[in-house]
Structures are given as C-alpha cells and as structure tokens.
Amino acid sequence: MAENCQCFSGGFPMNAKIIEIIDETNTGKRTLLFDREFENMNPGNFCMVWIRGVDEIPLGCAYKNGVTFQTVGPATNALFDLKVGDSVGLRGPLGNPFTLPEKGEKVLIISGGIGAAPLAPLAEKSKEIGADVTIILGARSEADLIFEQRFGKTGEVLLTTDDGTKGRKGFVTDILAELDLTKIDKIYVCGPEMMMKFVMKILIEKDALEKAEFSMERYFKCGIGVCGACCIDTLGVRVCKDGPVFKAETLIDSEFGKYHRDASGKRISY
C-alpha cells in the first residue's frame, strides 16, 4: 500500500521505493508503482523521476503512485533496469493539469502511444465525476497498445493501430475525422507531436478547437518554471509550469508541430 505524501513542494526529491512493476507491453512500455503517492495529483500532472547516478526525467503521472514510460534513451533504459525494492527520487506533482469536465458533459479523449499515461487517470476521473467518456486509442500495433482495459472501464474505446493488428487500420485522425464533434463538450489530446498537429488541423476544420486541451512534451532541465529551457515560441510559455497541458488556442501560431529545442537551446525541426 502506498503511503500518502503531503509534504512535498515538488522542488526536492522524495525517496520512493518500487513496490510493483507492470509490463504493459513486451516492447518496453512499463509501469512502476511506488510506496509513496501524490495525494494531490491531478490528471495531467507530471513528476521528475531521478534515477540516481544517471539523470532525472519528466514522466506523466499515470497513477497517484505510479508512472508509465517507454524506453527511449539512457535514462529510461536505466529506469527499466530497476527492480522491485529499488528506489528513485521523485519531485511532484508538477505542472498545470487538465481542466476536468463537469457532470453530464461529453468528453473525447484522443490518445497516441505513450500519451495514454496522463490520459488514463483523466478518463477515470471524468467517469467518477459523471461525464460521458469516449476514447480514441491509437498505437503502432497491437503489441504497443497500453491501457486498453483501463480506458474500457471508463467509456467507449475506439481502437486504431497503424498496421491494423488490432482495431481499425490507420491513425487516430482517421476516426476523429468521421466523428460529429458538435455534441462533445471537452476534448483532451496527448501523443506524438506530429499526431497532435494533425488532430489540431481536424479540430480547426470542425470548429472544435476551443473545446480542446493538448499535453505537450519538451526537454526539461529544472522542471519548476525557473530555467526557461522548455519555453515555447511565440508566447514564451513554459511547458513545465504553464503546461504541460495547454488550451489549444495557446498553441496556435506557435512552434507546436514545427520545431522544438534540444538541451542546448538549439531549434530542431520536426
């Protein structure tokens, strides 16, 4: 059982021991559950996970006491090597969360790949509030799909895989393009930036942009809104503090879908 933690400002790492490891796929997507939980975590928050001696990286909170990640580099590889009983340093919950729906509202969640991590607790919270939840869940293939059952308990799941191994063959945008969004009250999006860019294009075409919130990813250094490494053009907002969840209109005419900056601050085109 995780112990509640009421003590954290998010600025200093607390010690958290891994109590359970869940392999969500056999392709390197894994959930770690800890013995401490962020009692005040809201869906969309992230935490900084310090793998001692290696690095500290931002990961979306998939649970109050857990993160779900995929192996993409040295830090996530090192995290993958940890065993039950090992510990990490955690700072959180950090960042601006999703705006929760109200009771009776119709909610559309659009999830691509590991973007499901912060969206799964949002789907659960939305159902708990009494919203009507629909999820477009996309992945590369059946082997990469995560949280299908978790989302399934909260509402209707519209499945799509790039290669058609499960659900409809294609992309989340193919399903989105066919939906009537006029009756949807809130739309939440998280996934690869190129996916989100095409989602935004469709939302503009369907005149549904003002209902949407996007969760962004950028390179973080401090994670607490001070250093400026994750600021996005042209409003200069900080992904770690003003985000990672932004109203869609904030991202219009921004660097979103065009470029990001590396750890030196150099612009890298998508």
Add this chain to the structure above:
Amino acid sequence: MVYIAAGVPLKNPTILAAGILGTTGASMTRVIQNGAGAVVTKSIGPVPVYGHANPSMITLNADGGKGQTFGYLNAMGLPNPSYGEFTQEIEFAKKNGDAPVIASIFGGDSKDFVAVAEGLMPSKPDAFELNLSCPHAKGYGADIGSQPCHVEEITAAVKNAVDVPVWVKLTPNVANIKDIGLAAQAGGADAVVAINTVRGMVIDIHSGWPVLGNRAGGMSGPAVKPVAVKCVYDLYEALEIPVIGVGGISCYEDMIEMMMAGASAVQIGSAVYESDRIFENIWAGAQQFMKENGYAFDELIGMAHRRK
C-alpha cells in the same frame, strides 16, 4: 522617470538575472511584459553546450525537505546553442519587448569572450554582462573570475571590441570580492553585478548520492541574500562604478535593502519560482515604500553607508 543603470536606460530598476527564463526570445519578451525593466540572457558561449545531467535545480527546504523553501541549488552547466544560433533570440526579444536586452556571455579566455561579443553584436544587445562567476563549469566562470588579472584583461578586451556598456558579474566565492571588483573597474567595466551563486552541495540521505547531476552547484534564494548584501556593501565602498545587486531578492523589502547596501538597480532570478509577476510586484512595492517614507530613488542607493 528613466532609470539608468551603468549606461543602460531601464524601464524600471528590476532586471531579470542571467540563467533564468533567458533561453528564448519569446520567454524574455514574456518576462518584459510581466514587468521586468530589462532582461539578461542565458549565458552564451563560443560553442554549443548541452549542460550537466539532471537534476539541475532543486529547492532547499527546511525540516528534511518538508518545510519552507529557503533557497535553491542549481548546476545547469552553461547550456547554450552558441552565439550564431542565439542572435535570433535576442532579435526577437528586442523586436517584441520594450525593454533593454543584455547579453550574458562566457568563454575560457579573452579571445573567446571577444568572439562571442562580436558574434552577438549584429543582434544589437543593449549591453553585455560578462559571466566571470558561474561556480560549476570547469575552466569557465568563477575559475577565471576569481583571478583579478584575468578579470581585468577580459573586461578590457571586450570593452575594446564593443560599443555598448559592459557589466561584469562577480562571484562571491573569493577571499575578497573588492579585489575582483577593482580589477573589473580597471579593465573599464561600466558596472559590476554581484553576486552569482554561492557554491553548495546537497546529499540525498536515502542513497548517499549528491542530488545534482553535477554533484555540486550554486546556491540562490532567500538564504544567500545577506551574503549578497555584504558583497554589494563592500563593492559600493570600494568602487567608482555602479553596483547592480542580485542574490535572494524575492520581495520589495529585499530590493530596498539591496539598494541601501549600494545597488543602483537589482536583478531577480530564482524568485520567478514564486510568481511570474514578481518584477511588477516588487517594483510596485518599492515605489509605494519610497512614497510612504518620502525617499527619492537616488537617496536610497548606499544609504547604509551614511548611517554611522
């Protein structure tokens, strides 16, 4: 009223400190829109640097991490995309903000400093601030900034190369900061900026690991303010050129105190953690304080020196 700090006409005397929200032109513009009287960029060097591994900044809290935040420890490692890539960021802030943009620069020797300053000149920074004080980058910053001869030579070389004011940011991690300030003045500096962070370290007691990726770093925030006040006080006494005060300022009272120690203007850094309207709030509070107490701005500068 126009506040002029060492040749730079400020919108108001609260300036964004180097290394804080200064990576992009858009971010600096936002800080200006939120009330800063000028902004100093992230320190820019001769070649791209990716910086140290994270954690690169943590808060320091009382009661074993659970209590009040009394400071911050950081070691970013001078990440920057180098001057060629950075000119577009200064240009953006100059075009979209209505306050001066001061370019913080670093290098390993005077040649590096001159190359970076000349490389940034086309983007028209309003002044340069020489980073001779970063406490955690080997061969840079405080490694050379703690030696008066290097400080004088580098300051003179940059002064000779550019036609805008040159400020020199000083490290407190020296036996006598006055000697370094005097060297900057001898090199022709238009102002000194004091202080950079105070060397520090935090160890995670659950694992024995130093917390920062770089193991050690520099401390900022409320706990270093008395160190900064004393440095500014000493520099004001020793130098002819203006002193810009920085270190732990997070409310208007701190700003007034720093001015009484001798600061002509102040820089604010880590306190953006508290609020991104911090500049506006501090300057409004300081103006109110001056009005209520009948002080003129210039009268506050160095007031403590006249109380004896």
